[in-house]
Amino acid sequence: MLKRLGSGAAAAALLAGTAFANPYEPYQDTTLVVMFPAHPHYDAAIEVLDQFTEQTGIEVEVDQLQYLRMRERQTLELTKDEGDYDLISFVVFSKADYVYADQLENLAKYFMNPALADPTYDQGDLIDGYVQNIGVAGGTKGYLPGQLGSAFGVPFGSETSVLAYRRDIFEKHGIEAPETYEELLDIACRIPELEPGMGGMASRAASGHQASHAFLLHLAPLGGQVFDDNWEPIINNEAGVEAANALKTIVDCGPEGGTTFGPSEAAAAFKSGQAAMFLDSIAFAAGFEDPSESQVAGNVGYALHPMGVERASQTGGFGLAIPANAPNKEAAFLLLQWLTSKEGDKAVAMAGGNPSRFSTYADPEVQAKYPYSETFGEALKYADPDWRPIIPVWGQINSDIGTTMSQVLTEGLDPQEALDGVAERTRALMEESGYYTWQAAE
Numbered sequence: 001m002l003k004r005l006g007s008g009a010a011a012a013a014l015l016a017g018t019a020f021a022n023p024y025e026p027y028q029d030t031t032l033v034v035m036f037p038a039h040p041h042y043d044a045a046i047e048v049l050d051q052f053t054e055q056t057g058i059e060v061e062v063d064q065l066q067y068l069r070m071r072e073r074q075t076l077e078l079t080k081d082e083g084d085y086d087l088i089s090f091v092v093f094s095k096a097d098y099v100y101a102d103q104l105e106n107l108a109k110y111f112m113n114p115a116l117a118d119p120t121y122d123q124g125d126l127i128d129g130y131v132q133n134i135g136v137a138g139g140t141k142g143y144l145p146g147q148l149g150s151a152f153g154v155p156f157g158s159e160t161s162v163l164a165y166r167r168d169i170f171e172k173h174g175i176e177a178p179e180t181y182e183e184l185l186d187i188a189c190r191i192p193e194l195e196p197g198m199g200g201m202a203s204r205a206a207s208g209h210q211a212s213h214a215f216l217l218h219l220a221p222l223g224g225q226v227f228d229d230n231w232e233p234i235i236n237n238e239a240g241v242e243a244a245n246a247l248k249t250i251v252d253c254g255p256e257g258g259t260t261f262g263p264s265e266a267a268a269a270f271k272s273g274q275a276a277m278f279l280d281s282i283a284f285a286a287g288f289e290d291p292s293e294s295q296v297a298g299n300v301g302y303a304l305h306p307m308g309v310e311r312a313s314q315t316g317g318f319g320l321a322i323p324a325n326a327p328n329k330e331a332a333f334l335l336l337q338w339l340t341s342k343e344g345d346k347a348v349a350m351a352g353g354n355p356s357r358f359s360t361y362a363d364p365e366v367q368a369k370y371p372y373s374e375t376f377g378e379a380l381k382y383a384d385p386d387w388r389p390i391i392p393v394w395g396q397i398n399s400d401i402g403t404t405m406s407q408v409l410t411e412g413l414d415p416q417e418a419l420d421g422v423a424e425r426t427r428a429l430m431e432e433s434g435y436y437t438w439q440a441a442e
Contacts, residue, residue, distance in 0.1 A: 023115060027331040028057030034087040034335070035074065037067045037318060040286060041157035042089065044353035045339060051347060052338050058331055067091065078103040083325035086332035089318045092134050093398075095153065096390045098321070099137040104152040105322040107135075110333040111151075118337055125342065125357045129383035130155040133390070134319035143390040152321055154340045155356040159281040159317035160305075160383040161217055162376060164288060166276045167301035169195060177303040181222065184277075184306045185246060189253040191276045199255030202266040202275035203247070207406035210262045211247075212398045215405045217279065218243040220387040222308035226397070226426075227389060231435040233426045235401070236419035239309075244408055244415035251409050259410050271296060279305065281316055282376045286352055289372075302375045304382065311382040317354065349373075393433050397426050 036042040042064065049060045063085070065073060071094065077083050078098065090098060098104045111117045123131075132145050135153040139146025163184075165177055173194050178184040188200030204210040219225070224239030234240070251258045255274040258266075263280060267287060270278040271294040278284070291297040305313040320336045322329050338344045340356055349355045349366050360366055361377025388394070404422050407413040430436065 023118075024056035024058060024334060027328075027334060029059075030328055030331045031059045031061060032086040032328055032331055032335055033061045033063065033084060034089075034332075035070060035077075035085045036062055036064045036089050037070050037091075038064055039067070039157065039318070040283065041318070041348070041353040044348045044351035045156070047351045048344070048347040052335060052344070056334065056338070058334065060335065074098075078323055078325065080325055082327065083323050084327075085323055086326045086328045087335055088321055088323055089156065090153065090321055091318055092316060093388070093390055093394060095134065095137060095319075096143055096392050096394065099152050100392050103324050105324055105326070105329060107151045107154070107322070107333070110322075110330070110337075116330060116333055116337075118341065121337060121341055122359075125359050126340070127155060127158050127356055127358060127380045127383065129380065129385045130158040130160075130315055130317075130356065132385035133315040133383070134317070141386075141389070141391075144385060153319035154321075154336060155317070156320045156340055157283075157318045157354045158356045158380060158383070159283050159315075159354060160376075160380050161280055161314040162282050162285075162305060162379045163303045164270065164278040164280075164285065165301050165303065166273075166296060166299055168299040169198075169276050170301070177301060178306050179303075181218070181246060181306050181308045184279075185249050188250055188277065192253060195276065198273070199258065199269070199275040200253040201250050201277035201279060202255055202261065202269040203250050203258065203279065204261055204263050204266055205247070205251050205259050205406075205409055206262050206265075207410075208402040209398060210402065211405040211409065212402035215243055215247050215401060216388050217314055218246045218308075220312035220314075220384050221305060221310060222246065223310065225386070230439065231430055233423035233430070235426070236416065236423040240419050241415050244405065244419060247405065248409055248415070259406070281314070282372075282379070283317070283354055285370075285372055285376075302372045304375070304379050312384040312387060313379055313382050314387050315383045315385055393429055396429060397422075400425055 046062055053059050074088060077085055134155045135151045136145045136149045137143055137152055139149025175187060178187055191198055191200040204214040219240060222239050222243050224243055226235045228234050255269045267284045269275050271288060273295050288294050288300045289297050322332045326332055342357060342359060345355050345357045345360045346363060349360050355361050358377055361373050367373045400422055404418045408415050408418050
């Protein structure tokens, strides 16, 4: 367990001389235990925790785990009567499981408490698509905002999809960064002809979650969805087939071995010069720009996720939440609030994290240190909170999509036939899970 302890006594002495109330005073000498994933954003967050302790007198111990181990630990910890963790990070698609099981605190009562809620917090500055995706439940479809929705988490480490491309290769051949999918696919298959031995675009494609993620990455901008408003599967309509064909074209014109790529392998192919483009999370940019690990550092350009019928980039990454069984809930809220405040968000960004606020992306100091920040801030305006449904049965559907798409990519299964099968199996699962109960009642 990592420890990040600051000088609480110094903070208390500093604040003792002021006539203003210290909202942290009741919680001084509290030690919070938090669970973070092994991820570059959270490495940056750990670096700035001393600043929080110095300001508040609240100490923080960090348990940092590889993502799958973290998910397994949370599955156990959240079911206890009294938990060991005060604050957790969770990946976006866990929201449905945790909220449905009543394992996360509704944050409304904390933001309503004037002794806890910072009036300068500025909720409107948070990246709204990601607030909807990671934080809100109980509204439209149960997992999106609506008149009766409420927040159970706050984004911390917002990610969306952007296009990274080899600026030097594009300039050499007079190619502009693609604005549309038609241009993207054309360039992806021209690159191997212009640069023998180089693939057009590196992409996730491995069987399972990775192939599903890659397919969904193209589905939303091309106008598709997994379900219509009545939970009927429409993944197999014209837009779905177009997305499957787009992924197949990208993989066929990509670097050798692309059908086995997860995100790390795809990023490694781009960093080593095996591909001219990479369409995935903004979280990979820091590695592309690091000359100690990237052969293309200094030669990478960044552009918005290309447009199909609309701009609709992915929403992925992590958020922060207070477990329902947390021992120090109010102090945990103060840490959550500080980390996601303007001050905390900028501090984490300057240490190498991914901002969760538009103002941080627009900050001159952040842009000077990370020149791609302006593009990323613009891209996050188009982050689609509904690019994948966040429902309790999504894990099974996601697995089916991934396995089936792998057959399209590696075995030549016809995309229409493949998606028809997914739609049929998905509908059966949704019926078994009760999603058509009210339609049947009518």
